[in-house]
Amino acid sequence: MKSQFNLALRNIFRQRARSAATLIAIVVGIAGMILAGGFVEDMFIKLGEAIIHAQTGHLQVVRQGYREGKSREPEKYLIDQPDAMKVSLGGTPGVERVFARLSFTGVLNNGKRDLGIIGEGIEPEAEGEVSSYLRYVEGRPLADADVDGVVVGHGVAKSMGLKVGDRVNLVISLAQGAVNTLDFQVVGVFQSFSKEFDARAVRIPLVAARELMDTQGAHLLVVMLGKTGDTDAVAAAMEAQMGISGFEVARWNKLSDFYEKAVDLYDRQFGVLRLIILLMVLLSVANSVNMTIFERTREFGTVIALGTPPAGVFRTVMVESVLLGAIGALLGVAAGSLLALAISAIGIPMPPPPNANLGYTAEIRLSPMLVLSSGAIGFVATCLAAIRPARRVSRLDVVEALRHGT
Numbered sequence: 001m002k003s004q005f006n007l008a009l010r011n012i013f014r015q016r017a018r019s020a021a022t023l024i025a026i027v028v029g030i031a032g033m034i035l036a037g038g039f040v041e042d043m044f045i046k047l048g049e050a051i052i053h054a055q056t057g058h059l060q061v062v063r064q065g066y067r068e069g070k071s072r073e074p075e076k077y078l079i080d081q082p083d084a085m086k087v088s089l090g091g092t093p094g095v096e097r098v099f100a101r102l103s104f105t106g107v108l109n110n111g112k113r114d115l116g117i118i119g120e121g122i123e124p125e126a127e128g129e130v131s132s133y134l135r136y137v138e139g140r141p142l143a144d145a146d147v148d149g150v151v152v153g154h155g156v157a158k159s160m161g162l163k164v165g166d167r168v169n170l171v172i173s174l175a176q177g178a179v180n181t182l183d184f185q186v187v188g189v190f191q192s193f194s195k196e197f198d199a200r201a202v203r204i205p206l207v208a209a210r211e212l213m214d215t216q217g218a219h220l221l222v223v224m225l226g227k228t229g230d231t232d233a234v235a236a237a238m239e240a241q242m243g244i245s246g247f248e249v250a251r252w253n254k255l256s257d258f259y260e261k262a263v264d265l266y267d268r269q270f271g272v273l274r275l276i277i278l279l280m281v282l283l284s285v286a287n288s289v290n291m292t293i294f295e296r297t298r299e300f301g302t303v304i305a306l307g308t309p310p311a312g313v314f315r316t317v318m319v320e321s322v323l324l325g326a327i328g329a330l331l332g333v334a335a336g337s338l339l340a341l342a343i344s345a346i347g348i349p350m351p352p353p354p355n356a357n358l359g360y361t362a363e364i365r366l367s368p369m370l371v372l373s374s375g376a377i378g379f380v381a382t383c384l385a386a387i388r389p390a391r392r393v394s395r396l397d398v399v400e401a402l403r404h405g406t
Helices: 002-014 016-056 082-090 124-130 154-160 206-213 228-242 257-295 297-305 310-346 368-394 398-403
Strands: 059-063 095-109 114-122 135-139 149-153 167-173 179-191 201-205 220-225 247-251 348-350 360-362
Touching: 002 016, 002 310, 016 228, 016 257, 016 310, 016 360, 016 368, 059 228, 082 095, 082 220, 095 124, 095 206, 114 124, 114 154, 114 206, 149 154, 154 179, 154 201, 167 206, 179 206, 201 206, 220 228, 228 247, 257 297, 257 310, 257 368, 297 310, 297 398, 310 368
Parallel strands: 114 201, 149 179
Antiparallel strands: 059 220, 059 247, 095 114, 095 167, 095 220, 135 179, 149 201, 167 179, 348 360
């Protein structure tokens, strides 16, 4: 086996031009998969973090049925003692912060026009520490001292012609049929990643929202974690704790329909890209092996004439291809990783995604699974591409092979 390995290695270096062409095809394919996969993975991570830190948090705890019934009867799904529950949830391992939100719908009026809005009463200081993906294009975020302050989405400000310092009235209908209204001053205009969110979003202090809605409760508790990767584990722990008490725990990725559709779309596209690269490597390697065998037909005929069985010839060709695949996979992984690090150091300026307001700087994420799978695909493709040519050369007619090229 060792002698066959050494012979295969000598044959690879003897056919330098052909071996180089094969290696280039393998390296380009593997590096392409690493770069494309790392780019898509980075996009998923950044999109997820934008959703978490601009809208949903990592987890949301609500009363069972809130998602289905909040638009019809939101008053039925209030959490009566949110402060006590915040303390309880805050003790769960992995939890960094818990804060309450009170949701409402209503009409915003500035004396000139009305706009239907979707609002939230928030705890300003707590939200300010985690809302890192909200960019204020005018003014500033809410502070605890802003009893009558309001921040509005960029789309709301544009539709109503609002700017910082303007006074607005917020009008909502209570469950009893009464109408309540409060006067606010615009202190900030924000942009998130979502145009749809910014077109209707309004945030006021939780204290003001409770006065407006005549309640001391909250609709949901937002849970922020130390690591996004702990989401499922912490959610499972909370579900075990509260599964029988009429509450449910919603994960951030299940709260964003846009995220799940985007992930599904890009996963399919990357799958097609992998298939294209696999076919490219297969065809390139198969063509290279075929040309090599054509040029070495007399050599293989001589080997067979000297008594080497067909299985031995087949094994020789396959060992050469396995070595080429292994060398190509190592070089491809190294080239792809180095290119990924270099590109990430520079950054890729990206325009806003569809239905988004904000652009971002993309990187190439290197995960062990992506690097290993890309190298494995290149290696397996090389081996598969060599099987048919190796079988054909092992069945050569000795006389025809020896007469080849004469």
